[in-house]
Amino acid sequence: MxxxxxxxxxxxxxxxxxxxxxxxxxxxxxxxxxxxxxGGECLNNGCVPSKALITAAKRAAVARDGKRFGITLCAPQVDWAGVHGHIHQAIANIEHHDxxxxxxxxxxxxxxxxxxxxxxxxxxxxxxxxxxxxxxxxxxxxxFVPPIDGLDSVPYLTNENLFDIDVLPGHLVIVGGGVIGMEMAQSFRRLGSEVTVIEPGEPMGRDDPDSVAVVVDAMTAEGVRFIKGKAARVEGGEGRVSVHTDGGDTVTGTHLLIAVGRxxxxxxxxxxxxxxxxxxxxxxxxxxxxxxxxxxxxxxxxxxxxxxxxxxxxxxxxxxxxxxxGLPTKVDFSALPWCTYTEPEVAQIGLTEVDARKQHGDAITVVREEFSENERAVAEASTLGHMKMILKGKKVLGVSIVGKNAGELLLPFTQTITGKSSTFALGSAIISYPTRSEISKAAAFSAWEPTVFGSLPRKYAALVSKLRRMMN
CATH class of the missing domain: 3.50.50.60 (FAD/NAD(P)-binding domain)
Structure with missing residues (x-):
């Protein structure tokens, strides 16, 4: 040929x-x-437009919390046309790369x-x-569009047309509590929409439950409503869509977003x-x-x-x-990271505690550090969240983080999980102060603390001290 x-x-x-x-x-x-x-999904109706929307929504949230740090801000006035323009400008600014x-x-x-x-x-x-x-x-x-009775007869949104709507939803009903559903739920709520999330299981089910609980509580406090159940039937038309769940709940909104996977x-x-x-x-x-x-x-x-x-x-x-x-390559997902860009963010790399216990039982240990003990977080008055490091012996199996900019803290663990670095090296690193990344050093040091300050090192220190006294 x-x-x-x-x-x-x-x-x-x-x-x-x-x-x-x-x-x-x-x-x-x-x-x-x-x-x-x-550019495909990420550029046109995935990562780029969603993160642009999240950024606009954060601005509204900051302005809405108008009195903090001794600074008074005006309440936000959301111009959906301006938000829409920001989203599509972000796409336009990046698309030349692709x-x-x-x-x-x-x-x-x-x-x-x-x-x-x-x-x-x-x-x-x-x-x-x-x-x-x-x-x-x-x-x-x-x-993925699930087989919900009546869905084909009502207008609905997916991520492929969500960023092209010309009005801000009055009440956005979201079927699905995964990454897309949760990010969009918080964002549209912050921009002024009523938001209801319908999810038959636990939101963000692949993530650490302790991390997810922090986010669900934060979003509930902001006014997002969660209904546990499966969407069984929908009815309505333009501007008024009702979702009936298998648990007997009915939610009526102006817009319906289907976000149940790919x-x-x-x-x-x-x-x-x-x-x-x-x-x-x-x-x-x-x-x-x-x-x-x-x-x-x-x-x-x-x-x-x-x-x-x-x-x-x-x-x-x-x-x-x-x-x-011409040489074979293989994928290795042992240190696979992912992040959900809610506020606080939820970041994961490697195994969650649940998955680690399924695989290794009581052989694992969990080191937990709170952002309330991180001095940068305290200075920023943004202490919500924590880090969990999952270990088997001294080997890191996974890390779960929930907190501000949690995704930015995953990088060193791509090295420790794959064995290209170690928790000992991370725990002894010099890290700029004050930074949120100090929580990574704190967790790594905690993993070694029983060894470093164990009985053998203490006996050695006592011997050195005794010899020094005798020599002087």
Missing amino acids: TFTHDVIVIGAGAAGLTAAGGCALFGLEVALIEGHKM SVETFEEMGCDVFRGWARITGKHTVEVDGRQLRAPRIVIATGSAP SARVNGFGAQEIGIETGANGFTTDARRRTSIRSIYAIGDCREGPRLTHVSGYEGSNVALEIVT
Whole structure:
């Protein structure tokens, strides 16, 4: 077979762009195919617009708490058109990084159209046949829409159209208490909407329950209403939608947001037709992210596994390195971090306490430090939250943090969990004062405190002291 390229990448989101750009920068001939918007989910209706909205909502929250620190602020006046403009300006300011021009400058051939995989080395786009030794599928995911009775007859929002609404919701009803649901619930409440969250289980169920409890209490205090139950039926129309739960509750709002997870985009690309296997929610891959057809990789949200932008970038880098060097690479999620950008933030890396106890039972220990003991937090009057370090012996299995800027504190633990550093090194580090990151040093030092100040070191110190007295 005569190849047109060294690699064909389908999808220009975080995963696909990283893989395509990495290969192109090494001089490979890369075909990058995108049928919708360059930048994918994160840029257009995920990370970027949601964080822009969260930032605007924080401004309103600060102004609403008008008398603090001896400073009096005016009550906020929320201009939804201005908030909307801020969101889309943030997208516009970033989108050049993901543009066709940028990737053409890197050396990619960019094709704007819908791809169809026709063989283990061939892809068709707009009637043109492309051929390469390796194909990378990075088609992402879409909002999962559950089978709720009546949902198809009422207007509803997902993250794909939420940031395009032209009015601030009077009452936003959110089905789903995961990351998107919780972040949007707090943000719209802070901007002035009534907000009700309907969730059958516990909010943010993959996170540490102690951390989540702090956030739920904070959001409840701000006026977010939580209803435990499953959305069973909806009815209504534009401006008035009612959700009936299986527990007998009924909530009526002006807008309905469905935020119950993601579905991998696996259909419509010809993948199943040529025999690529899929699982419950995405393409099935091995640790190298190869599909059942070994010349074809699947990375990012379209394969089974964690759905996070930084995971997509990580997998894109791994696959690019494997294609460029010919050497196998494998994913390692032992130090996988994630963060929910509520206020306070909830950040996690590695195992939660619950998961660690399931795997290791009573062999684990938990070190807990409170932000109320962190002097920067005290000075800022922002002491809500804590850090929990989960250890087996001296090995860190996971860290759970809830508090202001919690996600910023995860970095050192990416090193300690993977064994590239140690809690001893972290506990003895010189850290700028006063900073919130001192809580990481405090937790690491606490892990070693019984050893450092144990009976053997104390006996040694006593011996040194005795000898010194005798010599002087």
